[in-house]
Amino acid sequence: MQIATRVAGLAARASGSLSRRLGRGGGTTVPGVVLLKLRPNAIAELIADLPMGAVFISATNGKTTTTRLVVAAAKASGLQVVTNEEGSNLERGVAAALLEGPEDGEIGIFEVDEAALVAITRTVTPRTLLLMNLFRDQLDRYGELDTLVNDWRDMLDRLERSAEPPHLVLNADDPNIADLGREREQVTWFGVADVSHALPQRAHAADATNCRRCGTALVHEPALLGHLGHWRCDNCDAARPTPDVAATAAVLHPDRQHVTIRSGDTAATVTSELTGLHNTYNLTAAMATTLTLDGDADTAAAALGATQPAFGRGERIEVDGRRLNLLLAKNPTGVNQNIRTLLAGGSDSVHVLALLNDRTADGRDVSWIWDVDWEPLDGQLASLTISGDRAWDLALRFRYAGFDMTTITVEPDTARALDIAIESTPAASTLHALATYTAMLDLRAELTRRGHVDAYWSES
């Protein structure tokens, strides 16, 4: 490491502990901001110090969980890992993680925001790049999906010309991602081969409905999750690539799943507390990525299975004799999948606390809640408590979907809404909390105040 980078790092680190001591939130990215001010090229300089280089993981949905999984597998194989486990996935978050990481770090494994990825890869070529999916997300932050797909294509063209191009790990089931990998070298395709979890119909928010090459409507036989599935174009020869690493059997239970992941002649079975088909994709992607790092499949399977849910991604917390299931609600496909997972329990008395904020990190535009298919909850809800800065907008979504409004309570204040939701949920039952990012922080802060969870930045 250059001396100047080291000095900048010391100053930046000091700013982080100062911020934390002053009680200004987690202080997780302050050192990164300071470091990048002092040394704009710090990320590339610090990654150059890692003998095995870096793995970048990006997607609309699943990047935090999958990064945890890949990190767990790498640690299990004995590697010293530098990672942004707190989910700060912009340039400053990656820079902060590199500063705070172990001195003898061997490999960096980072989740990277979809837009920040394009910027970071201008100075750093990762050894492995995992691209998992692209769904319709916050239009006010990311722009239209097409714009992002085109930016990623330009990025891959650029990386292909670098001295050591990255090994690409790509989702064969996402038509957007598959098109990005067309006619490229060093690609590992992953996907879900088990078709027993087919969607009855494609979701309203499905985006990649037309062939990216010829514009014809794609055929999904079947669709598995949003626009992910076994797709093909009947007009040209575009079709889902055959996965190199595939989930050949996924058995989904309300509190765990068993997934068999096959790569060539070898197969490993993972038993995980991460529920739902979205996590089947995450587990498969993590296995495929680990194999590019020469990891052993059985060691990886054990490590993946031992990984607990990340912040707000299906964390389960005991509150006043009820089980609180924390689910981040960030975009239509993510929420659709959360609803599908929580209904899979087969219960017709579902209790939900839904919190909608419209701060910068949530997306200021709340219109995305209209693209969520909330309708499967109709008739299954025993109680629904609606909260957050934009609680009334969310209430209208249910009113115009024709829900029975007598089972619905609107209370914008987080603490009072939590009380109402807990009171509406019988003891020993589960309360599912669906919250946007800052609403989840508010809810966590309230749970911390009541002594149910630690503050999120002090988690190991």
Next chain:
Amino acid sequence: MSSQPTLQPTMTVRLCHLYPDLMNIYADRGNIAVFRQRLAWRGYGLEITNASVGDSIEADAHDLYYLGGGQDRDQDLVADDLAHKAEVLRDAADHGAAQLYVCGGIQLAGHSYVASNGERLGGVSVLDLETAAGQTRLIGDLVIEATIEGTTRQIVGYENHAGRTTLGPTCTALGKVKTGHGNNDTDGTEGATRDHVIATYLHGPLLPKNPWVADTLLVWALEHRYGAGIELASLDDALEDRAHAAAVERAGVAR
């Protein structure tokens, strides 16, 4: 409860939803849901005809037309196809049918849209307005003071558009910008209207928080089919009013 002794035949609005498969990215289905429910709660029906690329629309067969917003790639596709539908849409507007154009819709309702690469897309010329792409996107909360048929109220929503729209002499602005950017970020106008046509950049979606706009369009649509004198029963809009007030407050206008 006993049923009413004399059942009137149900009145039904015939909605033509333009390009629901392509122009739907700003929660346009919320606007359709509002039309459907506010009719249903009053005992009226909604009959929806979807008209996408290649479909022809029958003249005088609809009372209400809706066109939402889409991605640039899809908007190109739609502009080409709209040329075949333009005459029917202009005739319908001239004969009092209700029409609502939102986001990308307002741009296609005008004479033309000039993209950032200089390419010119033709519009349907239902409204006398022109749009050209600007260097930046205009994004954020948007509150306007709108006047429709002599009534003035606030309409609230969100805007996200690169286009700068300029109104011609034969159409008037839907309203004045209270907070946000509006048509072009310079002249303080937002949206456009003539006869029973409303066009606006406001989404969020537009209608759930602004039921006054929805009911105005529904009265126009019912009168188009059944003749003048329609009066809609009032509904309990307590939730709508709270959502409207909360959004206006978030936008930093009223306290």
